[in-house]
Amino acid sequence: DAxxxxxxxxEVTEMGQEVTLRCKPISGHDYLFWYRQxxxxxxxxxxxFNNNVPIDDSGMPxxxxxxxxxxxxxxxxxxxxxxxxxxxxxxxxxSRLAGGSYEQxxxxxxxxxxx
Amino acid sequence: DAKTTQPNSMESNEEExxxxxxxxxxxxxxDYIHWYRQLPSQGPExxxxxxxxxxxxxxxSLAIAEDRxxxxxxxxxxxxxxxxxxxxxxxxxxxxxxxIFGQGTTLQVKP
Numbered sequence: 073d074a075x076x077x078x079x080x081x082x083e084v085t086e087m088g089q090e091v092t093l094r095c096k097p098i099s100g101h102d103y104l105f106w107y108r109q110x111x112x113x114x115x116x117x118x119x120x121f122n123n124n125v126p127i128d129d130s131g132m133p134x135x136x137x138x139x140x141x142x143x144x145x146x147x148x149x150x151x152x153x154x155x156x157x158x159x160x161x162x163x164x165x166x167s168r169l170a171g172g173s174y175e176q177x178x179x180x181x182x183x184x185x186x187x
Numbered sequence: 188d189a190k191t192t193q194p195n196s197m198e199s200n201e202e203e204x205x206x207x208x209x210x211x212x213x214x215x216x217x218d219y220i221h222w223y224r225q226l227p228s229q230g231p232e233x234x235x236x237x238x239x240x241x242x243x244x245x246x247x248s249l250a251i252a253e254d255r256x257x258x259x260x261x262x263x264x265x266x267x268x269x270x271x272x273x274x275x276x277x278x279x280x281x282x283x284x285x286x287i288f289g290q291g292t293t294l295q296v297k298p
Contacts, residue, residue, distance in 0.1 A: 076230075105286075114288055114289070114290060115231070115286075115288035116288075117285050117286065117287075120285070128285070163230045163231070165230070165231075165286075171278075171280055171281070172217070172218065172219035172278035172279050172280040172281070173219050173236065173238075173278075173280070175221070175233035175236065176231075176233065176286060177233065178230030178231045178232065179230055180229060180230055181229075181230050
């Protein structure tokens with residue numbers, strides 16, 4: 073089985089531009105997560121979906137960030153407008169079920185640089 | 188989720204066993220103990236998890252103290268490819284999916 077797929081792997085953009093990150097979860101997984109990793113804050117959860125429905129978006133930093141999951145095999149994380157402080161590695165992860173005994177599978181990440 | 192404490196860094200020699208400790212003194216009776224690792228420039232990777240009994244899989248072993256206030260991830264023969272940041276994470280059975288990552292332990296493996 074293919075793992076979690078993310079695109080692009082690297083994105084360089086100028087401040088003020090719109091950025092869209094994409095994720096394809098593992099087939100059959102009902103949960104999808106978006107994380108962000110920076111040196112200062114480490115790995116932090118931004119939002120997660122269950123059966124395409126957003127469940128918890130309390131980690132989304134501000135209104136410039138939005139995430140959608142139009143179907144079970146695709147999700148996007150959009151930043152509009154982007155700012156230099158958004159520079160980070162963004163990971164998507166999926167899991168079959170939630171609950172304490174289930175593992176999450178992470179994608180390779182998208183490294184975003186906003187200049 | 189309860190908090191975990193790990194050493195910031197550890198060193199090991201190649202082909203020797205590595206014991207990575209994790210303290211979780213506030214663990215509840217139903218929290219699962221999960222370990223993930225993150226290799227350089229990659230996403231986190233699930234390693235192993237357990238509840239009360241010691242667990243083994245192809246990647247590692249997990250030894251859980253009898254009082255469950257600490258655990259140890261054991262890599263039986265470290266390789267250079269095991270150099271990574273290792274995260275110990277507690278998850279309640281009702282956890283709705285969140286993984287709360289701490290700073291983890293950076294493992295350096297020397298040839």
